[in-house]
Amino acid sequence: MTTLFKAAALATVSLGAMSAPLFAEIEPVTLRLAHVVNEQDGFHAAATKFQELVAERSDGAISVEIFPNATLGDERTLLEGMQIGTVDMGVITNGPVSNFLEEMAVFELPFLFPSPEAAYSVLDGEIGQELLDRLSEVNLKGLAYAERGFRNLTNSERPVTAPEDLDGLRIRVMENPVYIDTFRELGADAIPMAWTEALTAMQQGTIDGQENPVGVVYSFKLNETQTNMTMTRHTYAPAIFVMGMPKWNQLSGEAQEIVSEAAQEAAEYERALNAELEAEQLQALKDAGMTVVEDADLSAFAAAIQPVYEEYGEKFGDYLPRIREALK
Template sequence: MKKLAFTTLTLTLPLAAAGMAFANDFTDMEPVTLRLAHVVNEQDGFHVAATKFEELVEARTDGKVDIEIYPNASLGDERTLLEGMQIGTVDMGVITNGPVANFVEEMAVFELPFLFPSPEAAYEVLDGEIGQELLDKLAEVNLKGLAYAERGFRNLTNSERAVNTPEDLDGLRIRVMENPVYTDTFRELGANAVPMAWTEALTAMQQGTIDGQENPVNVIHSFNLDETQSYMTLTRHTYAPAIFVMGMPAWNQLPPAAQEVLTEAAQEAAEHERQVNAEMESEQLAELREAGMEINDSPDLEAFQSAVVPVYEKYGDQFGDYLERIRATLQ
């Protein structure tokens, strides 16, 4: 017991000292409140990331930077949030990469299907030189990229039938994010791809105007999609990052010490969310099965990968040299 207490103390003291050092930088700073918005509920990984970020920032700035979190799309859908950040009506958010790629096209390289074989492979690219370059490009559209959290590996659900091969998708109306790579991916798979905002998709599934959607397990679980979707296929077809992003109007009002805190806190909160997502997935799948959802955990992935080859032929050279560099990094 004494050994455990000593170990904890030795780990805690450097963190406390670091926190004091941060706080000393903010003695003369005027307090500021930053509104951080996201479009999902409080059970979702985005909220896990946001609350961890809030905790870290407020502690390290001695409360001089206050983070107010607005979940559940209370300030608008993701495109609306990004546009608000550009003009200063929203300060920051945790935003799915797909909508961000509508502002910086090169970021859509991450949306290519079956690009990353594992979460660890994705983290290597996102947290490295390539990911940082793309975050920096957001400045060209009056946004500031801080770090990559995650939406995670996306999977297919639908209300009509079990799906094991692309042929099983024929004619199904599948909601996809408002991003052309996703739209074309699911059209190549044989579905009727329907781009729409997530808030609209929830209503459309309840009303039966769409048959299905694709999202990570954590989203499927936190939004109780088993109530409208009877079938899930663990295609893991795309790894979707999410981005801690600020508007430049909010970023530029902060002193350098606060900017440093926000950048470091965003990275730590992102890594925390990744760990939570990994720990929770098996439990969430078990609960969805118990709720009656039929889950195919071994679909014919080779057939899915073959079907999306035309997506690479169409988009492979539209992202500069990023696709080539990502593949080189993953070799």
């Protein structure tokens, strides 16, 4: 039981039935939470769980209105809106967040985390919390790490089993230097663009492929344009429950505690959901006719991207060596 709810319980017991619990004193507020994916995606599941938790724990004083499908803009636009107070909060992929605080991109160095559990140990530990706290430097409040998950490669041209198979393929990547340089080292023509634009580009054939976790490939039915997927698991991508500091500073301490704890629980819920659904979604994609390469030469991929570590290893201060030490 949190300190808040202990206090609420004590207040109610000591003052008798006439007394209202502490959370009744929370100023009613509606939070506008946005994300860029559809209602079948894990981000929406996380947002919905958060919505339920804050409503329950504030006795309805805190309500959440969810805006999916990039209705309020792409992820960069949402983050800029949070900074100035036109958007309250969102579930945002880590890549765009790192354009505002560069060190956040350390988590997405290729082949850094060997497993989801290894990633969670770092994200939920001292290093992850330190970087969430540092988002205040850019007028954002980092609340918790959900996940996009381990990313895999899809394309419409040919099966990819080794880096040389990527030669010349036009691959959409997030607007993030680490991703751009990773795929250039692998021989692809890396094309940074917002996700909303990428969906149209795949349909029109102006790009050949993209990279995302299985859940995204499934929920957006990318198999309709992307005939091949390679289980590269090249990067673990966190996602962040993030709020603009203008909105955060308007909340009372009690409301902030409820929001923070609900974000963490919703993030953990979404991670577990991703793990549960991935095998089922992968099988559904195979059944729909997608060619899935599960035995690619990942050691060759890992060797090919070593220049990325040489380029970026020192750009993130001491975070990379600290993460490597934590993973031992």
